Amino acid sequence: MILENIRLALKDFTRNKLRTGLSMLGIIIGVASVITITSLGSSATGSITAEITQAGADTITVFLTKGDTSTARYFTPELAAEMEEAIPGINQAIPLQQGSFLLKYGREELEGVTVFGVEEAFSEIFHSTLAQGVFLTERDNQGKKAVIVLGSEVAETLFPGGNAAGKYVRVFRRQAKSFKVIGVLEEQSDTMGMSFNTSAYIPYKTYISRLQRSDTVGRYAIGAKADADVLAVSEDIETYLTGLVGTSDAFRVISPSTIAEMAEGITSILNLLLGGVAAISLIVGGIGIMNIMLVSVVERTKEIGIRKALGASPNVIRSQFLVEAVSLTFSGGALGVITGLLLSYLGTSLLSWVFLPNITAVFIALVFSSFVGIFFGLYPAIKASKLDPVVALTFE
């Protein structure tokens, strides 16, 4: 009988499309928004995690907070080696300098290229591999040689025909400096504020002697040991630097792991908030369903009378209306899930994230919308079941 009631209810919905649609709207919108945002949330977390696995979760960056000149003197290039010595979890640490420059080769030019002053260990810390040539060496650094390694996009733009190694590019700020291309990096996705493909790399000492004079370091790039806990190493670095500088305001230690942790934290707070919003919207939607069911009971008083005359007991009438309410809210929930999945799929493909639908949220949404049907359908269903058969039969 339950199956027949479901069939009857669904048949009824298709006959009264507008009303059914409007009464389900609250639930559809509520469920769709929850599914969209939770799926976007898990896709975001998933994308960050994917990026970390690609870039390596073992990279830690120390950024200097701008504006505080009193602590600037502590951040010397030598500090990298000192940290490496003092903190056991560190594999390698190097200082970085960076600036935006115009690069030219022949008629080809590229504006806004981030040129990094780096040391040999850079390619290992960031897991960069070479498409052509070799990376900078310690000898290049000590000799302050005018050599450069190009990011993949920079190489493609300046050398459309390929084969950049051995050529000389000019780097402009106020005046042009010539650099010999000794290598080109493979394409690599962005991480930790580094756009590898649109950057170029020269020896650290070359940078500060030829491009931009500076006594303080822009930031430090640190590679943790393979078996080390990156978060623990980050904390050690923070403690070490705070002890050295006297304040933790002068710098920030960031690793993909801390970013991932933050992202997860934000996502879980978001999910919690959404749970509340979802509960409210489902309650509002449920009240809408109750309203329409009450109207339906009045409209179908005669039908209820006939069914009672044919032998339907109060229980049977009650379950008929209950099944109808649950079919309504469940269908609304299912439509909401479909809408939400479509929206989040669109969102993730626009943001070029991995699409990771939140299956738990889908499941909870469906169960919860069924419960809304039972909860808000019960009163109208009981009302229907208690109708006096004589009164219901003679109702016009």
Place this chain on the structure above:
Amino acid sequence: MIPIITAENLVRHYQMGDVTVKALRGVDFFINKGEMVAILGPSGSGKSTLMHLIGCLDTPTDGNLKIDGEDVSSFNEKKLAGIRNRKIGFIFQQFNLLPRLNVLENVMTPLMYARIPVKDRKVRAEEAIERVGLSDRITHRPYELSGGQKQRVAIARALVTEPTLILADEPTGSLDSETGHSILTLFKELHDEGNTIIMVTHDPEIGSMCRRKIHLFDGRIVAA
């Protein structure tokens, strides 16, 4: 003779605000198996109230009512529903078919409430529809049928559970005289086949068709 209905001092009062309406003021009668009885009376005589009591749609204020050996006067709503389902087949003046179901589904409905398996329901419903001569309208919906056809569907729906008693309330009241006549002919046939039929009416033609008549006036039997 086996009495199917025994009514003893049947009383039904309604409270309408401060006024007590005495619809039935003590009615005694019995109806035997296989009888065809007309309950006659002007409007306000209490015949609708009596029909509701016999049909187990309502319970008496006082007195006893036995249907097929069961004293229904103190039954609760659930038990009454069971009696209506198993023992009584209703036929109404306004047909009272379920508008959203087709002919077959309408006739199958009482069998669903009797928890008969779907397969058997269909077979039995088709037989009942064939009995009233509507086998070619089985998938039609009520609005696609004429008044006479609707009443035939209602009769099939009443017959399908093989009830102890067929209870018809002004069965020809919404039909033209010719159609009404053919419906009455069908009732006569059903009676000849052994069914017990009670018709509530003020139509003298129906009255003349029944061997037994119960006349009601002001809530009392004035002639039987």
